[in-house]
Every structure is written in C-alpha cells, then in structure tokens.
Amino acid sequence: MVIKGGEVIFNTVHLPESWKLSTYVANGGYAALRKILSEKTSAETIIAEVKKSALRGRGGAGFPTGLKWSFMPRHFDGDKYLVCNSDEGEPGTFKDRDIMQLNPHALIEGMAIAAYTLGTRRGYNYIHGEIWETYERMEAAVEEAKAAGFLGDNICGTDFSFHLFNHHGYGAYICGEETALLESIEGKKGQPRFKPPFPASFGLYGKPTTINNTETFASIPYIIREGGQKFLELGKPNNGGTKLFSVSGHVNRPGNFEVPMGTPFAELLEMAGGIRDGHTFKACIPGGSSTPVLPAEIMMQCTMDYDSIAKAGSALGAGSVIIMDETVCMVKALERLSYFYFEESCGQCTPCREGTGWLYRVIHRIEHGQGRPEDLDLLSDVAHNIGGRTICGLGDAAAMPVQAMLKHYRHEFEHHIEHGKCMV
C-alpha cells in the first residue's frame, strides 16, 4: 500500500521509526503543547485559532471543529471527558489506522491540547477492533508520552494533568456512531442514544464529553504550531488544511494520500497509479460506502473537498475513495453493501432493523435472477421509509447508496430483472 506524505499529519512518514517519540520531537513534535502551557494561552485564543483554520471533522460529518469545542461547558464543576473516535469501520476507510501506526504522537499531542482547552483531565481513544497491531502501537506510544511527561500528572512541569487511555473495540461498525461508542466504553452493547441531549452536555458516564476523529485531533498540533491561517491556506476557504484520502479498489497503487483540500480528483487518481491497467473508469464512491456513488464523468470534474463533492450530489465523508472499473456489476456491488448494513444494524429501531434486511433480500433476488418489475419501486419505497426515521445515521447510510445506485445505474437493475443476468 502506498503512503504519500504531506505537510500536516504524514510529515515524518519517510523517516525510519516515524512512530517513535524521539522522531516526533526531533521534527517539532510537542512544541505546540509546550508553547500553550508555558504561555498559559487562554482556551478562547485556542478555539479562535481552530475556528480560523476551518478544520472540519474528519470522521465524515465535516462539522467545524472549533465550533464543536465551543459547545463544551468550560466552567463545569465535575468530571468531563475527551474521546477520540478511532473506530474506523466504514468500508473504504483506512486512514486513522495509518495515523496511529505511523504518527501516533500527533494524535496524543492533539488530544492533550484539546484537553487543556476544554478542561478535561481524562480521555479515551476508542480503537477499531480488527486492528490489534495498531492498538498495541498506540499503547506503546501512550507509555512513551507518559514517561516523557507529555501525559499524566503535571505535564511539562505545570499544573495541567491529562490521562489518556486506549479502549479496544471488538467488532461492531455501529460503534463509529459517537453515542454508541460512548455506550461501548461504558461496557455495554453499542446502541446509539437519543439526541438531544448531545455528548457536550450528557456524554461518557453522563458527563460533558467532546468526541473528535483521529485525523481531526492529529491536525491540531500543526494548527497551534503554525497558526490557523497557514492551515487554512493549505486548503481552500471553508475547507482548510490537507486531508488524508484513502484510495482503494481498481487502481494500480491503492493507499493513503495526504493532499491539500481542493485537489482535483483527477490528480488524486493519478497519484494512486490510475485505473488498473487495461481497464476504464466506471464509478466512484467518494467518501466511504454510505456516500452516494458517482459516475466517472461526474467524478472527474470534482475537486476533493466537502463543497465540491456535495455539489456533485454525494459527500466527501471520511475521504474514502472506492474506485470501480467497467467490470463491476452495480447490482452485485449494491447487494454486498446492503448486506453490510443489514449485518451491522444494531436492531434498536424498527425501520433500520427490518428495512436493511428487506433492502438486502430484494437486491439479492434481483442479483440472482429472480427480480420482479415492481422491485425497483419497492427498493425506493423501503429506502425512503428508513431515511430520517431512526435514532442514528446507520439507517440513512443504508438508504443512500440504494437511492444513488438507482438514480445513476437504473438500467443495470432493469436489465437484471428483465434478463435474469448481468449486463457487464
């Protein structure tokens, strides 16, 4: 797998043992934390800097990070928590694993800065179950940071204390939903909570909690060290900074690429070695399996930022680009995705629990030559009745790919139903 370095997060990946504390510190690491502690920078100043950077949540929702931080009650008398969402399980997404694997201290420093800003003394990093080696890497990095005085009591000799712990998941996509993740840390089934109340007022153990994605936290040291303006200028207005794009599927060189927000998609595709040899580009899922598929000709006009992809009718999500060539049958692709949501639905809300199974069974029969002419309307109807009717976004995530596939590739589904077989 290819790793393309960049200015903010993958700035040291070309170095041997980039994950070591010594490598991190030798390249400007922990300078931002030291600076705010020695200068006693106010929380308002830090939040203003993060707002200026136009950093938006890298977990998929794109919510402005500075704004999210401002929701946290700062003068709350009692425990508050900071949580990192490293439960990366959306098909097509694999960036947080490489951040923790190659530059874990950027995440730790980012969380320490956030903890200082938000007044939290305890934090948890929830790591996806299937990446055990990455969990071990993070455990080692936390120990290193503790031994060097960047975590624990009296950080850098000041009265600021922050204790960070890794929590290992054990296989549940739904725990990427932030309130399911909190339930999971509490030692329960990962079933999402009703919102409101939002985590900023009722989070982990019922206390005010701020949750950000791994890449979001890992971007913070750069913003504090170099300034929000510089981060913003790396990208484009309203889409600050660089972003990690995970490119998988039918390309010659799949991997993670750190590039400025607003990079033309065509350039990213070229970095990934282009479509695999001898094939042509058919379609792209630009932001992970929940985001609507886009045909190649639309995708080639896009730039890689929240606004451009949204304008094209999809979403940047977590920057998880799945590339499909002309050999892909869209019915079969959708069948697999629908099975995923059916399998991973937590079962709490009826429209999702029943609807995801219904979607899967109908697509399965179309794929297997038993589709009925009325099935396409049925699919639209079921998808429509899941979307917006559930506690969390998993229902919408199951419905959106169906609607987008029917919008752009309806003829493939019709062909399957009419002829009982595939047209590709």
Add this chain to the structure above:
Amino acid sequence: MLSPDSIAQIDYEIAKYPVNQRQSAVMSALRIAQVEKGWLSTETMDFVADYLGMPAIAVYEVATFYNMYNTAPLGRHKITLCTNISCALMGAPEIAEHLKEKLGCGFGETSEDNRFTLKEGECMGACGDAPLCMINNHRMEGFLTPEKVDSILEELK
C-alpha cells in the same frame, strides 16, 4: 477460573477507568478470557461478570453483540475473511472459494480436522491492503492470493 496472568491483564484494563466504572473493562476482560480459553463459555462469562460486579446477562449481551467474540467452540485457528466492497473488488470472492475448497468447509464452519474455522468478516479498516483476512482476531494478512493463502495455512498447524 482464569489464570493469574489473565487476571493481571484484566486488572490493568480496569485501572484505565474511573473507580466506580469496572464494567468499562468488560470488552477487554472478555477478549483476555477468550485468548486464554479459545472461546467464551457461559462459565467463563459468569466469572467475568462476578469479577467486574456486573449482572451476567449484561456480559452475555456484550459477548453476543460484538463480532469478534467466539460464543461457541471453534477450530484451533479462526480465519475471518473480509468480503466487503473494496476486498470484493480486489478478488475476495476468489479467495473465499479457494479457502472453502482447501478447508472443505464454508463460512461459519470448521474443517473436519478441527484445525480451522472459517468466518466471513465485515470491513476491517485496511482496504488499501485488500483482499485481506484476520487470523485469530489479532493478526492481519493483506494482499491475499491463493498462493499466499496456501503458505499461511501451511504455517498454522
């Protein structure tokens, strides 16, 4: 019921959480118990429940909710193959066929010699290495080809 080493590991996990939140260590405790015992019997889960001061039913709920816990006995090695979209695009269906043929069993089944249990997995968050599988939950192997699968099977006696 569990070895002193496992208990020490569980105690390390308990210490990560506030003093009155021992239940937060249940996922780790079940993982540690499973590594020692191979699978989670009711007896093992009841022990974890007692140790953490939780109702047994709350432990069963966790063990059956998360995919990586083995709630039934299985072969000596568990191979979980991802068949989700990026892996599927990169040849997971062919790898699945190859594994089924070599092991003589399908997904969710155990080979006759009890060496392997084959499972179908969901996205493991490493799609750049597709197609990939997980061996006994804690080791990941990517860029699978039939030849690579053969050498992995050979190595896992």
